[in-house]
Amino acid sequence: MELLLIGIGTGNPEHLTLQAIRALNRADLVLIPRKGKDKADLAELRRAICAEVLENPAVLAEFDMPVRDPANPSYLSRVNDWHDAIAARWAEAIAAHPGAKVVALLVWGDPSLYDSTLRIAARLPGAEVTVIPGLMSPQVLAAAHGVPLNDLGAPFLVTTGRRLREGGWPEGVDTLVVMLDGEASFRTLPPEGVQIWWGAYVGMANQITDRGPLAEAGPRIVAAREAARAAHGWIMDIYLLRRHPAKAP
Template sequence: MTHLLLIGIGTGNPEHLTLQAIRALNRADLVLIPRKGADKADLADLRRAICAEVITNPATRLVEFDLPTRDPATPGYIARVNDWHDAIATVWAETIAREGGQIVALLVWGDPSLYDSTLRIAARLEPAPRITVIPGITSMQALTAAHAIPLNALAAPFLVTTGRQLRDHGWPAGVDTLVVMLDGECSFQSLPPEGVTIWWGAYVGMAEEIIRHGPLGTTGPDIITTRAAARAAHGWIMDIYILRR
């Protein structure tokens, strides 16, 4: 039986790895490195750099594979994602079978439990592998650390959501603090800005880190411009923000 190690790597900073993650990487026969195309080559480079810094076991091999892309012709968001996950699971299985690894590691941005589909993809593998999850620093932790703020207001709840949910359904009732992830369209633009503060960060915890903070009405336009320039410069962007009213 294949033993699959899903290792949270924070936001790509080797200093964010836990001792548990480092030990797990050094137990692995294979570390799978996804390639996402030339415009996102930095992501594979970051994974390789992490491995080069912390892996001391000469028997651990890095194996790269081309990550399938979502088919835009498939109708419906959920159907597109499910087909995409099926394709990724197939590539994983083929790569593991070809390379012959018994203990196989995958490096997951942030934590495999939070807005990440690695566990859902792993569940598609046949025969079912043994799965061990090594938690990492989430982007929420990295963002609040970068701004030196607590996540919630005193004795108050917060809600974690996505840009798509915010855009389609507005501010959820019953909470005054939102953590917004997976937002490629700066969906905060759809909200009335009065009385709302935003804390935003991109590449949080990395050398390229950019953070902004202030009233949504004045800071939002600056974030939109800054985000577009950063994405054009790097070919990709990972960002997250907190809204509080």
């Protein structure tokens, strides 16, 4: 069985590459994860993509995503157990269609960056995994604001909100891209000299953005996040932080 992991971008069906469309049309079975009522539009987007680009009679197999065990105090153990449960759901959905030789899973963004689809796929014995890359939210955020991710001749670091809260600003870099941040962790940083470029639902029809000095834009962003979460039931956002490096004496 071949398992196609197809990057679909960040919510805009036009993000699909020609390679992604061709790969999707090779599939006998397309897995559609359901993540509960609050995130029903994520499954609906995948259905809409299939309806728009599928030319063959592939079967859509929907399954309910398991949730992490909040009682497990270990983050890594909690996530590994969750991945085991997801792999089991995939296996159940595939086993229900024994004739499927090519199975596709539509992956938000790209499977290579802060996404565990490849790690979960490794739990399926005998599956031949093919990855189709997709646009990632850092790219779409930079495009929305019309800014480069890196400063001239300088590196940037992609990290998570959890690591930013726990470790502060990492040493050796002046530009951060922060993903998977459910708590607006930029509030834990000293705002002086820091600029922020923020976006939620980037690439989708309901995309919202803000930018400016962190001291000024931060409170606006916090308010916008709360309003958007209340309106949609969920939020996915990302932001770029850049500070001015200290001048050499």
